[in-house]
Amino acid sequence: MPESIIELKNLTKTYQNDDVETLVLRGLDLTIQAGEFVALMGPSGSGKSTLMHILSFLDRPTNGSYMYRGRDVTALTADERAALRLSDIGFVFQAFHLLPKLNVLENVMLPLVYAGASIADRKQRATEALQNVGLGERLDFLPNQLSGGQKQRVAIARALINNPSVIFADEPTGNLDSVSSEQVLGILSDLHRDGKTVVMVTHEPDAAAHAKRIIRMKDGVITA
Amino acid sequence: MRIPDLVRTSSDSLRRNTSRSFLTVLGIVIGIAAVIVMLSIGQGAQGYVLNQVANLGSDVLFVESGNGGGGPPSPFVQQTLNLKDAAALAKRGPFTVVSSVVITNAAVSAQENSTFTDIAGSDEFQLDIFPAEIATGRFIDHEDVTSSARVAVLGWDIAKDLFGDQDPIGERITIRNLPARVIGVVTPQGSKFFSNLDKRIYLPVTTTQRELLNVDYVSYISMKAIGDIEIAKDEARAILRDTHAIDNPNADLAKDDFSVSSQSDAVNIIAGVGFALTLLLASIAAISLVVGGIGIMNMMLVSVTERTREIGLRKAIGGTEQDILRQFLLEAIMLTIGGGVLGITVGIFFSFLASLALKAFVDGWVFVIPPSAIISAFLVSTVVGIAFGYYPAKRAAKLDPIEALRYE
Ligand SMILES: Nc1ncnc2c1ncn2[C@@H]1O[C@H](COP(=O)(O)OP(=O)(O)OP(=O)(O)O)[C@@H](O)[C@H]1O
Ligand SMILES: [Mg+2]
Numbered sequence: 001m002p003e004s005i006i007e008l009k010n011l012t013k014t015y016q017n018d019d020v021e022t023l024v025l026r027g028l029d030l031t032i033q034a035g036e037f038v039a040l041m042g043p044s045g046s047g048k049s050t051l052m053h054i055l056s057f058l059d060r061p062t063n064g065s066y067m068y069r070g071r072d073v074t075a076l077t078a079d080e081r082a083a084l085r086l087s088d089i090g091f092v093f094q095a096f097h098l099l100p101k102l103n104v105l106e107n108v109m110l111p112l113v114y115a116g117a118s119i120a121d122r123k124q125r126a127t128e129a130l131q132n133v134g135l136g137e138r139l140d141f142l143p144n145q146l147s148g149g150q151k152q153r154v155a156i157a158r159a160l161i162n163n164p165s166v167i168f169a170d171e172p173t174g175n176l177d178s179v180s181s182e183q184v185l186g187i188l189s190d191l192h193r194d195g196k197t198v199v200m201v202t203h204e205p206d207a208a209a210h211a212k213r214i215i216r217m218k219d220g221v222i223t224a
Numbered sequence: 225m226r227i228p229d230l231v232r233t234s235s236d237s238l239r240r241n242t243s244r245s246f247l248t249v250l251g252i253v254i255g256i257a258a259v260i261v262m263l264s265i266g267q268g269a270q271g272y273v274l275n276q277v278a279n280l281g282s283d284v285l286f287v288e289s290g291n292g293g294g295g296p297p298s299p300f301v302q303q304t305l306n307l308k309d310a311a312a313l314a315k316r317g318p319f320t321v322v323s324s325v326v327i328t329n330a331a332v333s334a335q336e337n338s339t340f341t342d343i344a345g346s347d348e349f350q351l352d353i354f355p356a357e358i359a360t361g362r363f364i365d366h367e368d369v370t371s372s373a374r375v376a377v378l379g380w381d382i383a384k385d386l387f388g389d390q391d392p393i394g395e396r397i398t399i400r401n402l403p404a405r406v407i408g409v410v411t412p413q414g415s416k417f418f419s420n421l422d423k424r425i426y427l428p429v430t431t432t433q434r435e436l437l438n439v440d441y442v443s444y445i446s447m448k449a450i451g452d453i454e455i456a457k458d459e460a461r462a463i464l465r466d467t468h469a470i471d472n473p474n475a476d477l478a479k480d481d482f483s484v485s486s487q488s489d490a491v492n493i494i495a496g497v498g499f500a501l502t503l504l505l506a507s508i509a510a511i512s513l514v515v516g517g518i519g520i521m522n523m524m525l526v527s528v529t530e531r532t533r534e535i536g537l538r539k540a541i542g543g544t545e546q547d548i549l550r551q552f553l554l555e556a557i558m559l560t561i562g563g564g565v566l567g568i569t570v571g572i573f574f575s576f577l578a579s580l581a582l583k584a585f586v587d588g589w590v591f592v593i594p595p596s597a598i599i600s601a602f603l604v605s606t607v608v609g610i611a612f613g614y615y616p617a618k619r620a621a622k623l624d625p626i627e628a629l630r631y632e
Pocket of ligand 2: 170
């Protein structure tokens, strides 16, 4: 019996801008088991990214409960959420978000800097992570010297460097051609096989097909 | 984030923008350099001035006309002192030496040379107060003073100016229309009380009064006191009130038409002026550093905006608000400390150049860099970095990571 890693009950999110209230998530109930590979689909504006941000401790829900590994995380402070992101979460963004002035190795080492690892340890682990995504030869390249697919593989190496429990990927193939997309999806599938929990937002049915479960959203509610 | 990583992160991002970092701190560099130069010149000036007055010994008193007290003798003050005052002081006061002098200046000529120089109408005691060696011949004596003799003693430089390498003893010089015979030359003295003693011609005080100026005052009287200097001052005042017929039983200095001061009074006044000057320089410095600090703040705010995505990413992967705050604050502090160090270097360089220029015009000028100036410049630039770096750093730390990641 796998343990549930994410458990949402009646979760809502409201954005308050001046006098306008926008209800973006309208009472979500969702359970994700540890080790699942989940694809989150739905039309633009349905609240997928908003949900991902809450799940990954970047944002807080307005109401409802969020239990992470059996622990209520709705009331955590900013520092506690930062610590959880550091230890438990890996991010892959559609726009890569590599720091342009750091080389590939330095970009991948960055989470280890915040984790306080020794320099030798950082170098060794980052080099290994880059070899695992097939970029062992490009350690001192700058991001703008890489193709989109290579950038996303660097981002995945960075997401994995702290050995997180959950990988959140928000449209990871949105900016990639089909060959690069397949490479990235292959890596995510490998991670799932190695026991990581993977939550991926995508618009492409081909990409979603790699996941073991598809969650569909519309207008801030889960439809399937 | 650990401290070494913090330092490396901040210094790396400054180094990647070297030219911008340099331009940003230029205000601080100029501010600090200006402070160093001003403090160096200020200290040099104060040292020079103190040296001008501080070598006579603590038992020397001066009497001048007017009740202003302190400062060099002014030509605009009613001249109230005369030789009778000096005689009364010598007779009744606790003084070992009393010397009168009347200062003026005049055209002098000898043979084919002529020039314009300081004249000190002096009695035979002048060199007991302002110690000087006679190079050749002799100084003015008692007989010269009582007989208003037409004799002159030359300072070292003026002797050279008028006679070159020739021995001037026994030669004739003409001061205005007054002919006088040279009886002595004084060894080089340098400058004291802001006049070059080596350009001076000594005549008997009586000769100067009667034959050159047609007056009976003296410019000032100097004495060497026995015992407590404050008591000696009071006694000198009592004697002069008597000879000047001033009714002043409460010893109200404002009622006197003369003032008595000691060398330490002059030193205190100069030290006071020096303090005021330092205060003035400090406020100019403060203004320039605030302006420099605003430049830093402006640049840091631009930098925070430009690096919004970087900040968002750093927060997303686990950087805390503290981490971000420290990174940006440290960047600002490193900038200002770098600017401070550069400013100190530039300041020392220009202070040295200034001292070279001043030495050419002012005898006895010394190049000084007060260590306190360097230490305070260093501290001040750190404080400026913290003060003006904090707000931008706080802004960076408070950025919402979601907004920041979405920022284009
Ligand atoms: N800061 C905000 N203030 C107000 N409304 C917001 C804010 N952020 C997002 N929204 C709104 O929330 C809704 C959901 O946005 P979200 O980014 O989660 O959609 P999405 O499903 O990820 O869409 P896409 O597929 O286009 O990425 C949108 O209608 C959006 O306008
Ligand atoms: Mg989205």
